[in-house]
Amino acid sequence: MKDIRGVHFMSYAHFIANDEGKVDVSRMESQGGHYKGHFPMGLIGGFKPASSEFKYARFFKRDVETPNEVKVSVHEGHLSEEDLCPPDPAPHLAWVTHLRHYMAPGVKRIPVRYGKVRGTLFLPQGPGPFPGVVDMFGGTGGLLEYRSAQLASRGFASLALAFFGYDDLPKSLEEFNITYFEEAVEFLLKHEKILKPNVGTIGISKGGDLALSLATYIPEVKAAVWINGCNANVQSTLQLHHGKLPGLKYDISKLQVVDGVFDTCEALLNPEDYPETIIPIEKADANFLFLVGLVDRNWKSELYADLAIKRLQQAGRDNYEVHKYEGTGHLIECPYSPYAHTTYHSVTRAPVVFGGTMVPHLQAQLQIWNTLRKFLTRFIR
Numbered sequence: 001m002k003d004i005r006g007v008h009f010m011s012y013a014h015f016i017a018n019d020e021g022k023v024d025v026s027r028m029e030s031q032g033g034h035y036k037g038h039f040p041m042g043l044i045g046g047f048k049p050a051s052s053e054f055k056y057a058r059f060f061k062r063d064v065e066t067p068n069e070v071k072v073s074v075h076e077g078h079l080s081e082e083d084l085c086p087p088d089p090a091p092h093l094a095w096v097t098h099l100r101h102y103m104a105p106g107v108k109r110i111p112v113r114y115g116k117v118r119g120t121l122f123l124p125q126g127p128g129p130f131p132g133v134v135d136m137f138g139g140t141g142g143l144l145e146y147r148s149a150q151l152a153s154r155g156f157a158s159l160a161l162a163f164f165g166y167d168d169l170p171k172s173l174e175e176f177n178i179t180y181f182e183e184a185v186e187f188l189l190k191h192e193k194i195l196k197p198n199v200g201t202i203g204i205s206k207g208g209d210l211a212l213s214l215a216t217y218i219p220e221v222k223a224a225v226w227i228n229g230c231n232a233n234v235q236s237t238l239q240l241h242h243g244k245l246p247g248l249k250y251d252i253s254k255l256q257v258v259d260g261v262f263d264t265c266e267a268l269l270n271p272e273d274y275p276e277t278i279i280p281i282e283k284a285d286a287n288f289l290f291l292v293g294l295v296d297r298n299w300k301s302e303l304y305a306d307l308a309i310k311r312l313q314q315a316g317r318d319n320y321e322v323h324k325y326e327g328t329g330h331l332i333e334c335p336y337s338p339y340a341h342t343t344y345h346s347v348t349r350a351p352v353v354f355g356g357t358m359v360p361h362l363q364a365q366l367q368i369w370n371t372l373r374k375f376l377t378r379f380i381r
């Protein structure tokens with residue numbers, strides 16, 4: 001499969017064909033390659049960059065209106081990755097193209113410029129009204145649409161919201177104002193196809209703490225999904241109507257570099273030492289869903305979820321659910337999206353480790369997708 005830049009992603013597995021010469025990945029066990037054993041979606045979820053130049057590339061789906069084109073080929077013998085990689089893969093016995101769509105038929109993609117708000121609204125087919133979601137990613141910046149496209153394919157009106165590094169928004173994670181996010185919520189709630197009077201929000205990583213802030217400071221946000229985030233407001237000051245929430249900083253001296261790969265796990269300061277950065281979620285009239293990858297190497301997400309929950313419990317609140325996933329790293333994507341353990345980062349100009357092992361991480365992506373959709377359906381009314 002090629003990404004929009006032309007970087008090839010590939011995966012392979014070894015099977016023993018049956019007497020009719022057939023291989024059925026839904027039933028048969030892989031004997032080797034990118035995964036072993038029975039894992040029907042292993043070939044799709046196991047994609048890795050095929051070129052050594054882009055060894056640590058993360059797969060970003062940028063063009064959600066066109067499906068991924070996956071070329072599936074069968075080769076004689078149990079070949080190595082090198083034999084199978086472009087530009088000169090070994091000859092195949094048979095091949096077929098498999099299309100993987102991000103937008104169900106009838107889903108609408110609507111670029112949004114509303115006041116200061118920059119993003120893309122995805123609407124399901126039909127008159128609605130649909131539960132509205134503000135969907136945010138993290139330190140990657142720009143505008144990532146693929147989760148919202150898939151949420152709309154499952155009945156949500158989802159606003160993929162950019163907050164830096166896009167259009168006329170700030171270039172980097174410096175400072176935000178809650179009014180930006182209020183305007184995004186206002187946009188959703190003014191739309192005729194969106195269920196009123198409340199919305200939900202999803203955020204991963206830096207987007208996770210933003211999701212907590214939206215639920216705390218914007219009364220219409222009644223459901224917040226936090227994926228591998230922090231309980232404190234990370235890095236960028238958040239201006240509020242009365243006062244501000246300072247950003248929890250990184251201690252760069254605690255960055256570790258092993259074999260040229262950056263490990264940031266120890267670098268984010270401990271929120272307990274900087275209570276002024278902690279988001280007062282106990283004040284929120286909203287429900288929280290905490291989704292934690294237990295081998296997140298980017299952030300100590302389990303600690304941060306535990307601290308958030310402790311704060312809710314101390315205030316006598318039970319408005320939360322938490323799910324923790326073994327073998328799961330930081331970059332939790334939609335089901336069967338290729339997952340990346342380590343990815344190149346343009347800020348460090350080097351790869352950064354995010355953690356996770358392939359099979360449990362991919363299985364968690366599916367469970368998380370089902371859990372978060374159920375949660376949002378329950379609490380957005």
Ligand SMILES: CC(C)(COP(=O)(O)OP(=O)(O)OC[C@H]1O[C@@H](n2cnc3c(N)ncnc32)[C@H](O)[C@@H]1OP(=O)(O)O)[C@@H](O)C(=O)NCCC(=O)NCCSC(=O)CCC(=O)O
Nearest residue numbers: 053054056057137138139140141204205206343344345346
């Ligand atoms: C993916 C990239 C690299 C893409 O950058 P750009 O859009 O500027 O485009 P680009 O021109 O393709 O790449 C910029 C420069 O990086 C180089 N480059 C890109 N990918 C590379 C790779 N895999 N290996 C080596 N070099 C690479 C290009 O050659 C180019 O170099 P020249 O300039 O020399 O030509 C960037 O967006 C990035 O680093 N994003 C952060 C990725 C990430 O994983 N973040 C996770 C944060 S964790 C998180 O927040 C989770 C939630 C979330 O995802 O937000």
